[in-house]
Amino acid sequence: MLIGQQPKDFLLSVEGLTVSFDGFKAVNDLSFYVDENEIRVIIGPNGAGKTTVLDLICGKTRATSGSIHFRDRDLTKMRENEIVQAGVGRKFQTPSIYDDLTVFENLEISFPRGRSVLGALTFKRDAEVRERVHEVAEMIFLKDRLAMRADLLSHGQKQWLEIGMLLIQDPELLMLDEPVAGMSVSERVKTAELLHRIIEGRSVLVIEHDMKFVEDIAHKVTVLHQGQILSEGTMDKVKNDPKVIEVYLGH
Ligand SMILES: Nc1ncnc2c1ncn2[C@@H]1O[C@H](COP(=O)(O)OP(=O)(O)O)[C@@H](O)[C@H]1O
Ligand SMILES: [Mg+2]
Structure with a gap:
């Protein structure tokens, strides 16, 4: 977080988020911040913890420690239906x-x-x-x-x-897990257009593998690896980051 900024300055503030499954930390002391009207994309190799992050935000999985502030409310202390009512919508991989x-x-x-x-x-x-x-x-x-x-x-x-x-x-926050998987090229282009259209008055958090699509939609990209942030910033910045090329893009 930038000096002088508070969690409430963001729509979503994830801080020190950890979840441990039988001692294995699928998400490990993760912090990131999503602005209003932002399209954020989370990328990273399989098993990086991307879906688990969405599960934690929507209350499907309980955090072991850390906080998830949606404006001034901590979602880790709320039930799934309360989180939906607070304005968080989540689309799963299967329709x-x-x-x-x-x-x-x-x-x-x-x-x-x-x-x-x-x-x-x-x-x-x-x-x-x-x-x-x-x-x-x-x-x-x-x-x-x-x-x-x-x-x-x-x-x-x-x-x-x-x-x-x-x-x-x-919803003020819409979360989509691999929305263009299985779509044709023209459907992908239209989906990118759709996301840009709906951003007025809300933010979108997307997990995606299709780099062309990510490039089309992302304001900012968070690269996850082993439950932690490997790199974060504009698409241009992360795609040229040697660490990202090594563990993800190079494959
Ligand atoms: N409910 C769970 N119980 C045990 N392990 C889990 C559970 N959910 C996810 N994991 C493990 O956490 C890791 C991250 O999974 P996931 O978030 O699905 O990764 P991604 O979406 O980045 O591919 C994987 O190793 C997965 O096996
Ligand atoms: Mg996943």
Whole structure:
């Protein structure tokens, strides 16, 4: 952290984070800071601890020590559902959309309940939900597919739908684990465009291996190795870092 800056100056402040599985430290005294409106990419070899970091942030895995401040709240002290309500959305590697529902219905059921300012006025709420569904569908390139059953979408479209199901909850921090794996080149380009579009008012934390994609999206890159930071900075800086070339990019 820069001198004079406080954890609360960042959207997310991870400090001294450690998790030990039977004595093996998958994440080891890790500290990093994510700004508002930032797209941060975590890269690193298999087993580096990348997915575990997301598991720790979303409360799926409990930290052994350290803190994760999301603004002024320490996520290590909160339950998974409280973390979601606080504004953290997380997409897992395997899609969890409802195959037999339409695109519209998948988005509709993801709209947070009880958040409507219009309260019990059902017809107004319905209109509000519909409007939001259309807005998100447009963002995820699926506005012409609203009536289609989700299982008929392409692999890439399914990934976008799942991102949409998180976006509809308007998270301040969106976490994506390898979002473009299995996507075509054109789908990757569109996904990069999507991330740049949704950054207004939120930050995105992405794990990714595709270096072209990382280059397209990352404001900053954190390179993880054996649960620790090997290098951090702009893509230009980390890709020219001899340590990164040795343990990751050189392979
Ligand atoms: N729940 C767990 N119990 C025991 N070991 C785990 C658990 N989760 C992850 N690990 C281990 O922690 C290390 C980091 O895993 P992971 O975070 O999935 O790496 P990455 O996503 O960077 O490939 C691996 O050695 C993995 O086997
Ligand atoms: Mg992983």
